[in-house]
Amino acid sequence: MKGFFDRMKEGAAEAAKYAQQTVEVTRLRAQISSKEKEIDRYFGAIGERVFQAYMDGNLAESEPFIGEASAQILRLRQEIVDVENRIQEVRQTKPCVCGREVPADKKFCPDCGHRFEGGVKPEEVVVEPEETPAEACPACGAQRPVGIDTCPACGRPGEKPDSLPPGNPE
Known part of the structure; x- marks a missing residue:
């Protein structure tokens, strides 16, 4: 009977570990989604700024804003890559x-x-x-x-x- 309860404890511990991993991956995916929405906002702002500059007949006035927004987009894309790498660490996978x-x-x-x-x-991987x-x-x-x-x-x-x-x- 003791072996049965030991197996039950192991199964419960494994289920808890899997649930914790799932929660962490879900949290990280939410971060990625948030960063992607922020990127979309930057693209929209760039488009509006370029259109307004076009309407004003002076496209050069939008260049500083485009440069700053593009730098932010590149930063966010790198953050997304970092979060995706963290997901692979949590899930113990590689692409x-x-x-x-x-x-x-x-x-x-x-x-x-x-x-x-x-x-x-071998000590880094839990089989x-x-x-x-x-x-x-x-x-x-x-x-x-x-x-x-x-x-x-x-x-x-x-x-x-x-x-x-x-x-x-x-």
Whole structure:
């Protein structure tokens, strides 16, 4: 019975950790949304200022404002990149060139096979239990989720079954 309660405690702790991570990611995404709205306001202000200068027949008078507003837009865009990086830290992922977010401890993207340089120290990554069915990679034997074509451990493509048997038209 003690083992049952220990498993319950572990499950509750894991759920609390996941909930905390979700709250943090939601808060960070709200920051990004706020910064994007501020960027839109700067673009609108630039447009109004340029139009007014055009109507006045003196476009040069809008240049200082455009320069200042553009600098603010660049600053906000960098802040968005920083917040997106923080989201990846919280979620313990890294971006792949194919656009997928890959767990930080993987060396290869399971979708496209891209190899990540460097690595993450094992103590930096908290390994969470797999919830999806896994199968062994035919090349290296590492476990990979069922249906993933490229092994995240060795980067080799898996064996794909033929979509249709020979002589069986669709």
